[in-house]
Amino acid sequence: MLSRLEPSLGKLLISEPFLMDPNFKRSVVLIAEHQEEGTVGFILNHPSALMLKDLIPELGEADFPVYIGGPVGTDTIHFIHRCYDKIRDGEEIAKGVYWGGNFEALKILINNNSISPDEIKFFIGYSGWAEQQLKDEIEENTWIVSDKYHADVVFSDNEEEVWREVIINLGPKYAHVSKFPQNPNLN
Template identity: 75%
Template sequence: MLSITPPSTGRLLISEPFLNDPNFKRSVVLLAEHDEEGTLGFILNQPSALLLKDLVPELPEANFSVFIGGPVEMDTIHFIHRCYGKLNSGEEIGNGVYWGGNFETLKILVNNNDLEESEVKFFLGYSGWGRSQLEQEIKENTWIVSAQFHPDVVFSQDEEEVWREVILNLGPKYAHISNFPTDPRLN
């Protein structure tokens, strides 16, 4: 596979179908930051067994799913959202999607039931690449870079379909990949 789209903030990384790295198997990563120093992103389709209330004692009713953002600093919680009007904070990633923001305000909104899962997504840890590391992995055909994304895909709770849907959105050149079996021996 040849990815001609370069990585940048607000783009999606799609793992090649037979990537053996268990951290990134059939993963879709939203790039929250990309510059000459490196890249940071969050895996959108790897749910954990935890809910937000399991991690934040001040949110005893927070039944929000928590996803594995990546293998780096798994003792940290991150979030993305599309409700800037409610939080009034966060770094815009693109397409009305923001990374982080005022966590105290977020806790108030969650406790008051003023947020829905379709507006915010939580992650344990993140995915990170050092200087030029991601570009090298792209040259090795580990990743395909998507030039655009729809916010509904980012906030989808159907992790089984996210990878497939993002592949199909790349167009006819890549559509056949969406039907590859998880285990290539079954092909």
């Protein structure tokens, strides 16, 4: 599978169907930062067993799922959101999708039940690549770069379908890939 797009801010990295690396198997990564020095992104479809209230006790009843953003910095919490009108902060990384913001203001909004889980996604850790590393992995067909998605995919809680949906959105040339089994030995 050849990707014609270059990675950049707001694009998705879609893992090839038989990637066996447990950190990235059937993953969809949203690129939050891309510069010559490297790339940062968050895996959108790998949930952890944790809820936000498990990590931040003062958030009491915050039943927001926490995703595994990647294998780097697993002692850090990050968030993306589509509620700039409420948080009034964050860096726009895709149309209507923001990374970060004022966490103290966010905690107040969460405790007031002013934000719902379909507006925000939390991550422990992130995915990171050194300056040439991601380019090499794309050339090795580990990743497909895509800009064909809707923000609803980013905030979807149907982790099983996210990878399949973004593959299908690539068009008929790739749609058959969405039906590949996770284990190639099952063919």
